[in-house]
Amino acid sequence: MKPLALSPEDIAALGRRAEAMLEELAAISAEPERLVRLYLTPEYRRAADLIAQWMQEAGLDVFEDELGNVRGRIGKPPYLLLGSHFDTVLDAGRYDGPLGIVAPILAVDAFSRAKQEPPCGIDVVAFGDEEGSRFPSTLSTSAGVAGKFDAKQLDLKDKDGITYAEALKAYGKDAGKISSAAIPASEAAGYLEMHIEQGPVLETAGEPLGVVTAIAGQTRLQMTLTGEAGHAGTVPMNLRKDALAGAAEITLLAEKVAAEFKKNSMVATVGRMEVSPGAINIIPGVVRFTLDLRSASDESRNRAIEQFERQAKEIAARRHLGYAADVIHRIATTPCHEKMQARLAEAIKAVGANPLKLTSGAGHDGIMMSAICPIVMLFVRCRGGVSHNPAEYASPADMGVAIAAFIRFIEQFKPDLKS
Numbered sequence: 001m002k003p004l005a006l007s008p009e010d011i012a013a014l015g016r017r018a019e020a021m022l023e024e025l026a027a028i029s030a031e032p033e034r035l036v037r038l039y040l041t042p043e044y045r046r047a048a049d050l051i052a053q054w055m056q057e058a059g060l061d062v063f064e065d066e067l068g069n070v071r072g073r074i075g076k077p078p079y080l081l082l083g084s085h086f087d088t089v090l091d092a093g094r095y096d097g098p099l100g101i102v103a104p105i106l107a108v109d110a111f112s113r114a115k116q117e118p119p120c121g122i123d124v125v126a127f128g129d130e131e132g133s134r135f136p137s138t139l140s141t142s143a144g145v146a147g148k149f150d151a152k153q154l155d156l157k158d159k160d161g162i163t164y165a166e167a168l169k170a171y172g173k174d175a176g177k178i179s180s181a182a183i184p185a186s187e188a189a190g191y192l193e194m195h196i197e198q199g200p201v202l203e204t205a206g207e208p209l210g211v212v213t214a215i216a217g218q219t220r221l222q223m224t225l226t227g228e229a230g231h232a233g234t235v236p237m238n239l240r241k242d243a244l245a246g247a248a249e250i251t252l253l254a255e256k257v258a259a260e261f262k263k264n265s266m267v268a269t270v271g272r273m274e275v276s277p278g279a280i281n282i283i284p285g286v287v288r289f290t291l292d293l294r295s296a297s298d299e300s301r302n303r304a305i306e307q308f309e310r311q312a313k314e315i316a317a318r319r320h321l322g323y324a325a326d327v328i329h330r331i332a333t334t335p336c337h338e339k340m341q342a343r344l345a346e347a348i349k350a351v352g353a354n355p356l357k358l359t360s361g362a363g364h365d366g367i368m369m370s371a372i373c374p375i376v377m378l379f380v381r382c383r384g385g386v387s388h389n390p391a392e393y394a395s396p397a398d399m400g401v402a403i404a405a406f407i408r409f410i411e412q413f414k415p416d417l418k419s
């Protein structure tokens, strides 16, 4: 097909439109002072309606599946799947997720404006639960689209004790029909996700765009240390069973283990900690906290977790604390398809950029989509590498070039990558 004519002004305009759409979406939040948009909440509903409106305006046939993903289709299967998520972390940036929804909508809109059908069927998917900010799950709705939804998720509770199943029902969905959200593998020809890099590699290299080669594997633990609450003024230090002091030592252990496995780009984070009873004059009796451990090497990640748990138990025993840990998420490193990478590199070159290759330390919905089709991701330069933070920023210029590369990828795409 004749490539769409995209002048430098057209490309710049695409970036400005993306910025305006992201700003409109970022205004839909549970809190006025910071961006918080959790799966199946009223603000999630408002955001879903706005995304559906944009999809419709771009010429997509829009529907919502039984997990609350917003889907926009054009053409016939097998589809090139394009998408990302619109749930957010707490106090989020506006690009993490939504950039990967706005970009395909603008790409399809460019074909519609040129009165050209995209050369292949397209399914734009706005996923609902990538971050796992509401329920202790992650990637649950892309798992649903990949036909891998784990029904045990339905019993997970949010911080108010509402289960995933109750939230789905309140949102007007039928958990008994979740399997209808799945796209048959035969209809999924490939998946491309655009995402802000969330790291400093592209900016350091002076490049606007990157081709993701693999998405790092992750292990997440929910740990509980049980000591003895006591009077802060009367219990001598050597007789205490201080759960928070133990959690602090184990948090430093996580740092030490990650440093020991540095060569495998190991990162370890204790991101959430609940202290009880949580009063200034009571020795903490129970602490619940999380570990998020990642590496591009599954073998070293598994060794690191074993070492961490062994040494964490030693710390707990020495402090006379009970130690319990559940693995709440474990996923292997996901390679991106070589040919999809090569095609994306060609599309990036076609718009005059250099296709820098890099791995993703962040997890993405593409992990789940790799179960049914070849995947690849297009990273966009991230100012200062800052993300999961309201200071997160991608420039309209970079977003415009990224969307132009997206359009070139769609134009060249053929559903011939599945054996």
Ligand code: HGY
Pocket (backbone or CB within 6 Å): 130, 131, 132, 138, 361, 362, 363, 364
């Ligand atoms: O945690 C992650 O990697 C992703 O942002 N959910």
Ligand code: MN
Pocket (backbone or CB within 6 Å): 089, 096, 131, 362, 388
């Ligand atoms: Mn994120």
Ligand code: MN
Pocket (backbone or CB within 6 Å): 085, 096, 097, 130, 195, 363, 364
């Ligand atoms: Mn994300």
